Amino acid sequence: MPATATASSGMIDRFSLPDATGHFGQYGGVYVPETLMSALQELERAYAQAKSDPAFRTELKHHLAQFAGRPTPLYFAERLTRHCGGAKIYLKREDLLHTGAHKINNALGQALLARRMGKKRIIAETGAGQHGVATAAVCARFDLECVVYMGAVDMERQALNVFRMRLMGAEVRGVTAGQQTLKEAINEAMRDWVTNVRSTHYILGTVYGAHPYPMMVRDFHRVIGQEAKEQILASEGRLPDEMAACVGGGSNAMGLFFEFLEEPAVRLVGVEAGGRGIRRGEHAARFEGGRLGVLQGCKTFILQDLDGQIELTHSVSAGLDYAAVGPEHAFYRDRGRIAFSYATDAEVMEAFQLCSRTEGIIPALESTHALAYVVKRARELGPDKILVASLSGRGDKDVQQVARMLGTPA
C-alpha cells in the first residue's frame, strides 16, 4: 500500500456538479448509442421531478426505514482500535442493511422511480452480486420483472448471491464474453436496454455510466454520509480526521463522502483494488496506471492499452474488479479533495480475518479494502485522531472463496 498525498483545500460547491449536461469538469457526460439518448433524457426528467416531489421523498424514506433498515449504526470498533494501538476506528455499518450492503439504497430509489415512469421490467448488472441481490429484492417487493446480468466468473465466485437472486424471482443471465466479470455484464445490460428500451428501466448499480446515473446514484446514497455526520457529532462532538471507503465504481464512497466534501478538515480517501500488485492485468487501481478515456457511457480514468483497448483487471473482490472509475471521483481527485490509495489482495485477506476475529464482524471483501487502509492508517496516527471506514457490505457471500484461498474447507 502506497503512502497517500495530502489533499489540499480548494473547496467547490458540491451541489454545482454535475453541470446541466452531466459533466464533472472534463469527466462524465453522455456517451451512449443514439437509441438510448431518449431514455436517458426521460430518466433525467423523471428523476428531477421525483427529487422535488415531497411525496417521493417521503415514500423513499419510509421504505429505507421499513424495508432496508435505516439508519445504520456508526459503530466504534473498540477491539480493532486497541489492536492497532492508534487512532479510533469507527465503522459505518451499511453491512447491516437488508440484503447485506449499501446497494439497497439506490435499488430502492430507482425502483420507485421506475414505477413512477411506468416501466414494469427492470434490468441490472452485478459484479459481487450485492447490487443484483438488492435489485432482485426491490423487484420482488414492488412486483417488477427482473433480469440481472452477471459475468460467468463472478457467478462462480459469488454462487450464494446467484441463488439469493433466483430465490427472489430474478432471472440471472450469465455473460461469457471477454473476462466474464463486471465490465462484460454492463455491456450485456446495455445491449438489453438498447433492445427493450421502451418497456425497461436499467437500474445501474454504481456512480458510473451516462448522465444522470452518476448523479442519481450518488444522491440515493447520500444518506450514508448524512447519518454518519450526525452520528460522529453525537458520539465524539467533532468531525473525523479521515474517512475511507473502497472504490470500484465508487457508490458507497461517494455516498459517504458527499456530505463531507466541503469540510476541509476531513481527509477523504478512496481505496482501490491493488490485486496481486500494480502490474498490467493484475489489479483494478485505475488511478495507478489508468488514463483518460471513454467507456460504457462516460469519460473517466480507465485501465487501457496504448491503442484504447480496455485492459484485463484483477481483484480478489468481484465488486472492485472493474477497469473504470466513477467520473465524480476522478474530478475530486484532480482537485485534491479525494485522495486515492489501494490495498492488495494479500492485505485484504489479512484485514478480513482481523476484523472477523477482533470485532465479530465478517466484512465483504470489497469493504475490506477500506478496512485494510484504516488499519494501517490507525497505526500511523495517534489515539487523539478519529477514522471512519465505510463497511459497505457484509462478507457472508465471500466465506467460501476465502476458505478456498486459505486452504480450509468451508
Next chain:
Amino acid sequence: MDRIAQAFARARAEKRAAFIAYLCAGDPDFDTSLAACRALIEAGIDVLELGVPFSDPLADGLTNQLAAQRALASGMTSARVFELVRRLRPLAPALPIVFYTYYNLVFTHGVEGYVRQAQAAGVDGLLTLDLPPEEAGEMLAACRAGELRTIFIVAPTTSEERLQVICRAATGFIYYVSREGVTGVRGEMACDLPQSVARIKRHTALPVVVGFGVSTRAHVRQVAQAADGVVVGSALVNVIRDNLDNRPALPARLRAVAAELVAGTPCG
C-alpha cells in the same frame, strides 16, 4: 463532390439504392480480411463500412462481437486498420470507406491526430457509435478541418428535437437503425420504414441509409424502395464465421453472397 456523395449520386442515377457493406477490419486476420474486402468490391458494393475492432462493443450483437474478438486476437491495432485501408485504396479509388467505431479508439490517440491519420490512409468518414452529437464538438471540428465526413445514427426512439441536432452534425449520411437493438440478423424489417425515412428527410438533404437487421435479398429490396442506401453487416460477417476453417475459399463465397444481396438494390 467527395467520394461519399459521388457514390450516392451514382446509385441514384442508376435508379438503385447504394449498397453499404460492413465487415470488421482484420476479421479473422489481416490477409483474409483484405481478400474479403476485395471480394466485396468485386461484388459491386457502393460503400465499405469497416468496423474497427474494440474490446467492448456494447452496441453490437454477438456476430460482430465475435468478429471483433477474432480480429483483436489476430493482432489488429489502429495502425493495422489504417494499413488495411491503404492497401484497399488503390484497388478501388472511388469507393468510399467509412469507419464504424467506438469513441475511445479515436479519443485515445488524440482526436485531431486520429482524424488526420484516417484521412491520410484514405478513409472518407467516421461513424462513432457511442458519441452523440452533444459530445462530438472536438471530433466535428477535426473532421471539418480534415475533410472527413461524419455519419450519425438515428433510432426509432430519436425525438424530433434530437433529429435536428443530429442532422446538423452529420456531413456524410444519416444511418437509420430500423429497430431498437444491437446489430444482428433479424427475421423481418420494420413496416414503417418509408414514414421513418421521410421524417428524417424533412431535416436533411443528406442521403439516409437503413441498417441493423438487413440480411436477405428481400430485406434489401424492401429497404431500397424506402431509403437511399441499405447497410448489410452481420449477414456478411456470418459468411466469414462459417468459413473460418477454409480461409482460401472464403472470398469467393463472400463475393457470391454479397452479389446476391447487391442485386436487390434496384428501386421502383
